[in-house]
Amino acid sequence: MTTLYVIEQGAQLHKESRRLCVRKDGRTIQEIPLFKVDQVVLFGNVGLTTPALKALLSSSIDVVFLNQDGRYRGRLVGETPPHVALRMAQYQRAANPADVLRLARCIVAGKIENMRTSLQRWARFRPEADVSRALERLRAGLPTVSSAPDIQTLLGIEGSASGQYMYALGQLLTNPEFTFCRRVRRPPTDPVNALLSFGYVILTRRMESIVQSVGLDPYLGFLHGVAYNRPSLALDLIEEFRPVIVDSVVLRCINDRVLTLAHFQHQPPADDQEDEAEPASPPAGERTSSGGTLQPIWLTEEGKAIFLRELERRFHEEVRHPLAGEQMPYLRVMEQQAREMARCLREGDAYRPFVRR
Numbered sequence: 001m002t003t004l005y006v007i008e009q010g011a012q013l014h015k016e017s018r019r020l021c022v023r024k025d026g027r028t029i030q031e032i033p034l035f036k037v038d039q040v041v042l043f044g045n046v047g048l049t050t051p052a053l054k055a056l057l058s059s060s061i062d063v064v065f066l067n068q069d070g071r072y073r074g075r076l077v078g079e080t081p082p083h084v085a086l087r088m089a090q091y092q093r094a095a096n097p098a099d100v101l102r103l104a105r106c107i108v109a110g111k112i113e114n115m116r117t118s119l120q121r122w123a124r125f126r127p128e129a130d131v132s133r134a135l136e137r138l139r140a141g142l143p144t145v146s147s148a149p150d151i152q153t154l155l156g157i158e159g160s161a162s163g164q165y166m167y168a169l170g171q172l173l174t175n176p177e178f179t180f181c182r183r184v185r186r187p188p189t190d191p192v193n194a195l196l197s198f199g200y201v202i203l204t205r206r207m208e209s210i211v212q213s214v215g216l217d218p219y220l221g222f223l224h225g226v227a228y229n230r231p232s233l234a235l236d237l238i239e240e241f242r243p244v245i246v247d248s249v250v251l252r253c254i255n256d257r258v259l260t261l262a263h264f265q266h267q268p269p270a271d272d273q274e275d276e277a278e279p280a281s282p283p284a285g286e287r288t289s290s291g292g293t294l295q296p297i298w299l300t301e302e303g304k305a306i307f308l309r310e311l312e313r314r315f316h317e318e319v320r321h322p323l324a325g326e327q328m329p330y331l332r333v334m335e336q337q338a339r340e341m342a343r344c345l346r347e348g349d350a351y352r353p354f355v356r357r
Contacts, residue, residue: 002036002037002312003040003312004020004032004037004039005043005308006030006042008030008301009045009068010046011024011046012024012046012049016031019031019033019034020055039061039206043067057076057077058078062076062078062209066201069198069299070197070198070201071201075205083214086346087217089346090220090345102350106351106352108154109142110239111161111239111240111242111243112138112141112161113356114241115161115162116138117244119131119172122251126172131168131172133164134165134168144157165243167182174255175257180193185197187297191254195259196246196250198304199245202246203238204238205234206315206331206334207238210334210338211338215342216338216342216345221233222236223236223239237334237338240354241330244356245314253310258306263302265297265298266295266297315329316330316331317329323336323354336354337353
């Protein structure tokens with residue numbers, strides 16, 4: 001199964017027999033059998049016909065709408081799975097502060113473990129990079145997770161660990177065109193941050209679809225609190241996958257020169273210029289060495305296509321799942337983890353995150 005990404009502006013998605021076809025100006029630019037698709041992601045000014053929409057909904061294939069730079073617009077889903085008992089268990093756990101903290105600790109522990117393992121793996125290919133301090137900080141921070149007395153303290157531990165990890169990630173870049181030392185989210189002001197933000201959006205929407213298919217409410221999480229229109233549980237469950245999926249692809253695309261500076265632009269996509277004035281303003285305090293403000297940066301259309309291809313390839317790479325004891329693609333690992341969350345909510349057990357060995 002795969003995701004169909006449509007980034008060609010002005011294109012339209014059609015259904016022909018049992019195939020999905022992307023057309024523009026009377027020509028077919030992409031097609032795929034319907035049964036091979038488990039999600040459709042449309043970027044910016046892309047349409048779809050009524051027959052295509054009906055086929056997608058009847059086949060329980062999510063349709064995700066993003067603007068051109070990857071920010072979320074909305075989502076069409078088929079019928080909600082009738083797992084009432086499971087959702088009731090989820091709501092009961094979320095109403096109990098002790099359960100919320102217990103689950104959140106497991107989520108943060110899984111993320112820190114995978115950040116540490118990922119740095120160790122990547123450092124083997126660049127022995128001159130000094131990531132020892134970050135590894136030591138991550139190792140020392142891990143025991144404090146289980147003793148965190150509340151969510152705010154836990155978020156502080158997670159934020160500190162992520163800061164150390166992100167700095168070390170920048171030390172592992174071998175392409176001199178790119179530099180990176182910390183996360184800048186809204187908007188990203190350098191190519192690495194642009195890739196990370198874009199990749200995390202795709203990962204989140206993938207997990208959101210998986211969470212809903214399992215029968216859980218994607219908007220009720222534990223580490224991430226409830227906020228309007230925020231898929232908090234999906235955000236919880238991607239934490240352990242950020243390093244091993246998105247960060248890994250970003251590092252490889254840059255170091256192997258799959259992407260170059262020519263794949264980024266300071267001019268926002270057309271749909272952003274129309275209705276998103278805020279991203280054009282740099283974050284407060286963000287300054288260049290010459291005193292000017294840093295400018296937001298976006299992937300070009302070609303850059304998005306390349307990065308999505310590499311990210312999709314990663315989703316289908318196989319890895320050994322320690323709980324299942326077998327090799328499986330990362331997408332199936334993500335589904336297994338959503339089912340693990342469902343199990344622990346039903347039974348009241350601790351959540352067991354996916355930890356890469």
